[in-house]
Amino acid sequence: MSRSHSVATKDTGRAGRQRLKSTNIKKIDCVCLHFAQWTVSFSKRAFYLHLLLWLLLLVASLFTLMQGSVAISFGDFWLLCQGAGQSAHQLLVWDIRWPRLLAGVLTGVALAAAGTLLQQITQNRLSSPEVLGVNEGATFLLLLGLLLSPLNILGPWWLAPLGAVLVGIILAFLAGGIGGRGYQILLVGVALAYFTRALNDLVISRATAQHASAVHSWTLGNLANSDYTELMPASLLLMLCLVSAFGVAWHLRLFMFTEPHVQSLGVNARQVQFMALALALVMAGLGVGIGGPISFVAIAAPILISRWLPPHVLGLGNSCLLGGILVIVADTLGRIVLAPNEIPVGVVTSLLGGPFLLWVLLQEKEVKR
Amino acid sequence: MGFVAGKGSKTLMAVAIHVEQLQVSYGDYLAVNNVDLQLKAGEVTVIVGPNGCGKSTLLQSMARLHRPQQGRVLVNRHDIWQARPVQVAKQLALLPQTPEAPGEMSVLTLIQFGRHPHQGLFRQWSSDDEQAVQEAMAKTGVTDLATRSLHALSGGQRQRCWLAMVLAQQTPVVLLDEPTSMLDPGHQLEVLQLVKGLARQGKAMVLVLHDLIAAARFADHLVAMRAGSVIASGAPREILTSELVRQLYDIEADILLSPDDEVPVVVAKALTAREVA
Numbered sequence: 108m109s110r111s112h113s114v115a116t117k118d119t120g121r122a123g124r125q126r127l128k129s130t131n132i133k134k135i136d137c138v139c140l141h142f143a144q145w146t147v148s149f150s151k152r153a154f155y156l157h158l159l160l161w162l163l164l165l166v167a168s169l170f171t172l173m174q175g176s177v178a179i180s181f182g183d184f185w186l187l188c189q190g191a192g193q194s195a196h197q198l199l200v201w202d203i204r205w206p207r208l209l210a211g212v213l214t215g216v217a218l219a220a221a222g223t224l225l226q227q228i229t230q231n232r233l234s235s236p237e238v239l240g241v242n243e244g245a246t247f248l249l250l251l252g253l254l255l256s257p258l259n260i261l262g263p264w265w266l267a268p269l270g271a272v273l274v275g276i277i278l279a280f281l282a283g284g285i286g287g288r289g290y291q292i293l294l295v296g297v298a299l300a301y302f303t304r305a306l307n308d309l310v311i312s313r314a315t316a317q318h319a320s321a322v323h324s325w326t327l328g329n330l331a332n333s334d335y336t337e338l339m340p341a342s343l344l345l346m347l348c349l350v351s352a353f354g355v356a357w358h359l360r361l362f363m364f365t366e367p368h369v370q371s372l373g374v375n376a377r378q379v380q381f382m383a384l385a386l387a388l389v390m391a392g393l394g395v396g397i398g399g400p401i402s403f404v405a406i407a408a409p410i411l412i413s414r415w416l417p418p419h420v421l422g423l424g425n426s427c428l429l430g431g432i433l434v435i436v437a438d439t440l441g442r443i444v445l446a447p448n449e450i451p452v453g454v455v456t457s458l459l460g461g462p463f464l465l466w467v468l469l470q471e472k473e474v475k476r
Numbered sequence: 477m478g479f480v481a482g483k484g485s486k487t488l489m490a491v492a493i494h495v496e497q498l499q500v501s502y503g504d505y506l507a508v509n510n511v512d513l514q515l516k517a518g519e520v521t522v523i524v525g526p527n528g529c530g531k532s533t534l535l536q537s538m539a540r541l542h543r544p545q546q547g548r549v550l551v552n553r554h555d556i557w558q559a560r561p562v563q564v565a566k567q568l569a570l571l572p573q574t575p576e577a578p579g580e581m582s583v584l585t586l587i588q589f590g591r592h593p594h595q596g597l598f599r600q601w602s603s604d605d606e607q608a609v610q611e612a613m614a615k616t617g618v619t620d621l622a623t624r625s626l627h628a629l630s631g632g633q634r635q636r637c638w639l640a641m642v643l644a645q646q647t648p649v650v651l652l653d654e655p656t657s658m659l660d661p662g663h664q665l666e667v668l669q670l671v672k673g674l675a676r677q678g679k680a681m682v683l684v685l686h687d688l689i690a691a692a693r694f695a696d697h698l699v700a701m702r703a704g705s706v707i708a709s710g711a712p713r714e715i716l717t718s719e720l721v722r723q724l725y726d727i728e729a730d731i732l733l734s735p736d737d738e739v740p741v742v743v744a745k746a747l748t749a750r751e752v753a
Contacts, residue, residue, distance in 0.1 A: 137601070145598040357597045361589065367572040370541050372645070373565025373593035418578035419585050 136417070150420045156412075160428035164212070167432050171208045171439045172200055176446040210333035211438050211452070212431035213342050214398030215408075219430025220352055221391035222405030223412075223423050224383045227359050234293050235406035236271070236391035240300030242405075244274030245395035246326055247303055250310040253322065264337050264396035268344075271392030274303070275384065292384075328401030328453030330438050338397065345393050352386045352423060359383050360421045401437075403456040404430050407464050414467055433460065492517040492649050492680035493538060493568075497547035500530075500537050507533040509704035510547070515697065517648060517680045520672055522691040524684075525701035526725050531684045532573065534701070535651050538682070539570040551649060565593035569645040573653040573684075575638050579627030583618055583637050584609070586626060590644030612643035616670060632663030639670065649680045657686060668694045688742040692716055693734075700724055716740045722748055 139148040149157075173179045179187070179196055186192035187200050222235045236242045248270030252263065278299060282291035311322050358379045361369045369376040391405065408430040412422040437455035444450060495513040499506070507530040515521045523531045536542050538549050540556045548555050551567045569590075577586055590612065591605045613619040616636045626634060635655060642650055652671070656664040664687070672694055675681045685691045691698060692712040700708040700715065702724055708715040721729040726748045732741045 139601050146601050147598060148600040354597055361592060363576075363578055364589075365572055365574070365576050367536060367539075367541050367570065368575055370561065371539050371565060371568075371570035371572070372589070373560075373562035375561050417582075417585070418580045419589070 150417055153416050153420050153422060153425060156415055156422075156425050157428070160425055160432065164428055164432050167436050167439075168208055168212075171211070171435045172204050174439055175199075175204065175442050206333045206335060206338060207330045207438070208435055209338055209342070210330045210397050211435040213338065213345055214328075214330070214394045214401060215404055215430035215432065215434030216349070216427040217345050217390045217394030217397065217430075218401060218405040218434075219408035219426045220349060220423060221387040221394065222407075222430075223409040223421065223426040224352060224355075224359065224387040224390075225405075226409050227356075227362055227421055228380055228383050228387070229293050230362060231293060232410055233406070234296075236387065236394075237400065237402055237405060238300060239274075239278065239293065239296030240303045241271045241274050241296075241388055241391045242395050242400040242402075243300055243303035243307060244277075245270040245392040246400050247307055247310070248273070249396070250307055250322065250326075253318075254310055254313065264341050264393075267396030268389045268392030271388045271395070272385075274299070275388040324451050325399050327451035328399040328456070330398050330434075330452060331449070333397070341393055341397050345390065345397075348386050348390050348393070349427070351382070352390070355379060355383050355386060356421050356423045360419065363419065398434065399453070401434060401453045401456055403453070403460045403464075404433050407456075407460050408433060410464065411467060491515070492552065493682070494550040494553070495534075495538065495547070496550065498534070498537060498544050498549065499546040500533055500542050500544045506704055508537060508544075511701075511704075511706050513699060513706065513709065515649075515680050515682055518675055518678050519680060519696040520675045520694055521680070521682045521697040521699060522685050522695035523682070523699045523701060524686070524688060524691050524724065529701045530704040531701050532653055535570070535653050535682065535684055539568055539651055540564045541570070562593050565645065565647070567647055568649040568651065569642045569647040570651045571638055571642045571653060571655060573657070577626055579625060581626050582622070583624050583626065583629070583640075584613075584622040586637055587612055587618075587640045587644050590641040593645060608644045608646050612640040615643060615674070616640040631658050632660070632666065635659060635663065635667060636670075639667065643674070648678070649682070650674065651682045653684050654686065655683060656690065664690060688716075688721070692740045692742065712740055713738070716742065 136151045137148045138151055138154045139146055169184075173181075173184050177199060179200065183192055183196060184200075187196055218236065221241070225234045225236065225239065226232055228234075245267035248266040252266050278292050278296055281299070282295040307326065311319050311326070358369075358374045361372055361374055362376075362380075364372075366376050369379075394401070394405075408426045409422070412426045412429055413420075416422045416425070433456060434452060437459065438452040440459070441450035441452050441455040491514050493513070493515040495511055495515075498508055498511045500508040509530075511534060523534065525531045533542060537544055538551075538556075540549075540561060543557065548557065550556070551564065556564045556568075587609050588605070591608060594605065594608075595601070610619075613622065616639050618633070618636050618640050621629065621633060621637065626637065629637065635658070639652075639655070642652070655671070656667050659667065668690055671681050671683065675696070683695075695712050698708075698710065698712045698715060699706055700720060700723075707723055708720050716731060718729055718731055721727060721731070721742055721744075725744075728745045728748055730743045730745065732743060733739070734741050
């Protein structure tokens with residue numbers, strides 16, 4: 108606004124600088140990266156956790172590529188990486204496991220990102236795309252595609268984000284707006300989720316018996332039929348959403364303060380809330396479109412990450428990585444444990460993740476009491 | 477000629493906020509009705525009035541939190557609704573009535589959040605930020621508390637930390653909504669003295685207070701509101717009368733003058749008869 112004024116503020120700043128000589132207080136517990144006039148700062152713990160999670164993702168990816176009904180040794184894998192090795196192995200690793208790995212990571216990242224945004228908007232640990240019925244809505248459109256298609260195949264991936272956004276619109280309509288901290292949406296969402304879930308079951312029960320079981324296993328999350336033609340456009344859209352999400356997160360981190368306070372820090376709280384919600388919906392939908400409505404990841408990844416970070420850090424990047432890791436580890440375990448039969452990835456995430464989350468939360472309680 | 481122009485702009489700068497015929501409502505309910513105010517830099521302005529008289533709404537409208545039905549708020553002669561929120565936040569900081577933050581957060585982290593309007597996604601920390609945070613901590617005396625968690629602080633200490641956060645925003649105008657309501661008399665005095673000192677350094681400090689005695693003592697400019705309207709405005713000595721107190725709160729009160737400096741002291745005696753009946 109006033110140019111004269113910004114000058115005036117600067118002047119007081121300069122005067123203050125002369126008054127205050129000691130500059131011993133640095134931004135504590137922070138890693139600041141400088142480049143020209145740009146500075147990005149991270150909480151130290153978030154930074155190191157991030158590095159650790161990248162390492163874990165790498166290890167988990169190798170594990171995923173090498174393990175399964177046919178295990179591949181390190182030596183063989185090394186040959187494969189150089190473009191050599193048995194053609195059967197090549198086919199297995201590069202054409203089957205690699206797209207499956209990619210799909211797993213992308214699904215985990217998308218769901219975890221959506222969960223992080225939703226939890227921060229509502230300031231409620233319980234809100235996640237599955238609780239709000241967003242995943243169910245995305246699933247519903249895909250199932251509808253199946254019901255209407257003469258070939259009896261699931262609808263194309265992009266139906267899922269569309270379904271998620273539709274659920275969001277219905278939610279906002281029913282709740283009469285997003286409301287402060289999205290509280291209204293949370294209430295209506297819980298109710299709507301039951302309804303959509305019932306619709307999905309209805310669609311599944313209409314399918315032929317043989318189909319029904321396949322479709323049901325898909326609704327528990329399935330990465331088996333991933334291929335590049337679907338992954339490419341979906342992952343591009345996801346990247347776009349993620350970049351925007353990181354932009355929004357800069358303001359969204361203030362949502363731990365009350366709304367008047369957020370506003371007085373120069374942030375249009377409603378606008379940020381809307382954008383974060385829209386991004387969360389699209390990303391949850393993308394996750395469902397790529398890997399199916401894998402349960403638990405969206406709610407658990409942000410909670411686990413926040414357990415390890417200072418309370419003011421949103422930890423979006425860390426949650427995303429953890430989401431990816433959770434999904435591919437669960438998927439690989441699901442392939443190995445009862446091989447050659449597969450346990451759906453969503454079942455594994457819930458089976459292993461549920462007790463783990465419970466343990467973390469109970470521990471948190473002990474620390475506080 | 478140059479001198480005159482300079483002088484002219486200086487007097488204009490002195491008026492930090494113009495509130496012009498401001499009217500704010502929630503649905504049908506008119507919370508602020510046709511309010512005109514001029515708040516000056518270097519002064520402590522205190523808004524008093526009974527619960528629900530619209531003083532908090534007035535404060536929040538000045539901070540661009542409620543869009544008025546009519547009228548405008550000018551900060552340094554610029555309409556706040558013609559500016560982006562971040563530009564307003566560089567001119568004007570608000571401490572809401574009951575601020576909240578995670579209890580595990582450290583004092584320093586909290587105060588650093590006051591720099592948000594000056595930062596960006598790729599301008600997350602600068603030497604200016606560091607300077608402002610240090611200065612704010614020194615002024616409010618919380619430098620020694622920097623690494624403590626918020627939940628480990630007393631009410632008075634915590635309030636000083638919130639003030640430090642607001643000061644770190646480095647705005648010429650600071651709005652505080654009942655900054656002393658949770659504090660004991662000693663800590664109230666501490667906060668109010670700090671506010672006075674900040675005003676003397678050239679900031680426009682605007683407070684909502686319930687304590688008339690403190691308001692009379694610390695206000696350069698007292699604004700009395702009832703039912704959304706300003707019913708009196710001026711220096712406490714000039715406007716604070718038994719009649720005004722009756723109009724504001726429906727109580728009978730004596731106004732004494734403090735023996736040292738003749739600051740008015742309000743002594744409430746009883747509810748006005750018609751209110752009891």
